[in-house]
Amino acid sequence: MIADTIRLIESELHDKAKLIAVTKTKPVELLREAYEAGCRRFGENKVQEMAEKQPQLPDDVQWHLIGHLQTNKVKYIAPFVALIHSVDSLKLLQEINKQAAKSNRVIDCLLQIYIADEETKFGLSAEEAEALLNAPELDALSHIRIVGLMGLATNTDDTDKVRLEFRGLKELYDKLGQIKRPMIQFSELSMGMSGDYRLAVEEGSTLVRVGSAIFGSRT
Incomplete structure (x- = not known):
């Protein structure tokens, strides 16, 4: 079932998106099933859950943190x-750089850009993002690379x-x-979830982030 769904979604992406x-919230057994079906990119919202699952899956899995990230995590x-x-602040980028340096x-x-009509979503405005990418403080961050943008659309049936x-x-x-700077190398645009990835x-x-369409609704 999971394998069939993954193959269907992959076919709909036409090699344009990953x-x-x-x-x-899904158990490791389901992740293994997705892995056996060829899936190598897994997205988690919570740091603790990702850190617990990571050692239980093969080393070639790419782990994507898609939820709000606190600096202390x-x-x-x-x-x-x-x-x-x-990423929604310079402070967070600085902490990621610091921790990345420790792991070489x-x-x-x-x-993350705020594009939705909902107050519950996080993200930078267009102006804030541009200011961040031009901030002189980025020159000191040699252990991060900003490779693009992510956004969450409004949860609505209005396509x-x-x-x-x-x-x-x-x-x-x-x-x-x-914007031309060594640490800015745009190649990825992360938008689209189960209901709107097409x-x-x-x-x-x-990059499309698909959960419930593959695994069913979250409990």
């Missing part, structure tokens, strides 16, 4: 995380609204990707 299986995932999608790693990061939000994020991605791919997403 699938991240969102595994928050970075140290638990710095040794292994592949991509942090939810460069950690890839996405800036026109969602499409406009995705399109606006892609336009911002294209604009901010012009729209997101049409609008330029390179």
